[in-house]
Amino acid sequence: MKTATKLILLFKDGVSSGEGFASLISKSLLPNTNSNLRRLEDSFELSLDKYGINDHKASGNLIHFLGNNGVYEVSILRLEYYETPILACALNELLALLVGENPNIPTFVVPFLVEASKLKLENKNSITTYDVSLYGLEFGPVNTSTQALGSKTQRPPKSLRIYDEQLACLVRVVGVLDIPTFVLVGQHARHISPNTLNEDLEVIYEMGHHLANYSSLSFKKERIVWNPPMSLRIREEPWRALYG
Numbered sequence: 001m002k003t004a005t006k007l008i009l010l011f012k013d014g015v016s017s018g019e020g021f022a023s024l025i026s027k028s029l030l031p032n033t034n035s036n037l038r039r040l041e042d043s044f045e046l047s048l049d050k051y052g053i054n055d056h057k058a059s060g061n062l063i064h065f066l067g068n069n070g071v072y073e074v075s076i077l078r079l080e081y082y083e084t085p086i087l088a089c090a091l092n093e094l095l096a097l098l099v100g101e102n103p104n105i106p107t108f109v110v111p112f113l114v115e116a117s118k119l120k121l122e123n124k125n126s127i128t129t130y131d132v133s134l135y136g137l138e139f140g141p142v143n144t145s146t147q148a149l150g151s152k153t154q155r156p157p158k159s160l161r162i163y164d165e166q167l168a169c170l171v172r173v174v175g176v177l178d179i180p181t182f183v184l185v186g187q188h189a190r191h192i193s194p195n196t197l198n199e200d201l202e203v204i205y206e207m208g209h210h211l212a213n214y215s216s217l218s219f220k221k222e223r224i225v226w227n228p229p230m231s232l233r234i235r236e237e238p239w240r241a242l243y244g
Contacts, residue, residue: 001044001097004064004072006145006215007106011166012060014081021113021204022078026063028208028223029076029215037065037073037217046097051089056082058090065217074215075106084165091173099179107145108181109214110170111207113200116187118164121157133203134210135160137183139174145214146182152210153184184210201226 008029010022031037046058060079067073082090099105136153138146162168167185174181186203189196205221212219 001062001101002072003062003075003077003098003102003106005102005104005106006074007098007108008074008076008211008215009108009110010076010078011110011112011170012078012081013166021111024204024224024226025111025208025211026076026078028220029211029217030220031065032216032218036068038067040064040066044094046090046093048086048089048093051093053086053089056086056090058082058093060094065215074217084169087166087169088173091169092177095173095177095179099177105180107143108174108179109145109149109184109211110181111184111186111211112164112167112170113186113188113204113207114162114164114167116189118162118167119156119185119187120161120163121159133186134206135185137171137185139171139181139183140177140179143180146180149182149184149210149214152213156185197226 008025010025012022013020031039040063042062042064044058044060044062048054048056048058058079060077062078063076064072065074079090079094095108134153135156136150137156138150162171167183170181170183184207186207188200188203201224204224204226205219208219208221208224211217
């Protein structure tokens with residue numbers, strides 16, 4: 001599977017409308033207006049038989065941006081939604097293939113938007129939402145790309161515990177494979193209301209700008225329409241308006 005050495009990895013979140021976080025990020029990253037980059041789309045499907053999984057495959061799609069000489073400048077990979085333990089097998093198979101088939105090991109940058117209650121510190125039930133809008137987690141060999149991202153984001157405290165399945169699985173797999181990886185971890189509120197919606201958008205915008213700087217693409221924030229699943233929303237009964 002051919003990719004650029006700059007690779008943005010996105011995890012689909014199971015939102016049936018297609019407007020989940022991964023979809024929003026991928027459609028908001030575009031070539032600059034004066035760029036000659038050409039867009040190429042592809043898909044993949046990998047067998048998981050060797051893990052004893054015969055009824056699922058590791059699948060997803062790719063968006064490549066190629067220069068005039070046909071060189072792959074940056075790739076965006078969206079992995080389909082899986083739950084553990086299938087997620088661990090699919091991710092391991094995909095990353096091992098990408099590292100093994102490319103002469104130059106890609107640098108993976110992975111944005112995550114995680115419910116704040118799934119990031120916990122010692123002696124605290126959870127991190128207070130928006131205390132820090134964005135954390136940066138670095139794994140594997142350090143290079144100029146990961147160093148640049150690390151200099152612009154805050155490292156999480158050592159006592160941080162991750163209870164988001166996708167993020168925790170990624171951390172384990174890239175740690176074992178020792179792949180150069182930088183994970184951008186933004187937080188969103190557990191329940192979406194008008195007050196928290198704008199704060200969520202600011203976190204997404206900050207992520208988008210970091211991804212644009214890394215990839216040399218342009219981040220179009222006007223393409224972001226953050227519309228979380230209804231299950232995350234606070235139901236606004238009419239009587240609530242009486243109390244502000």
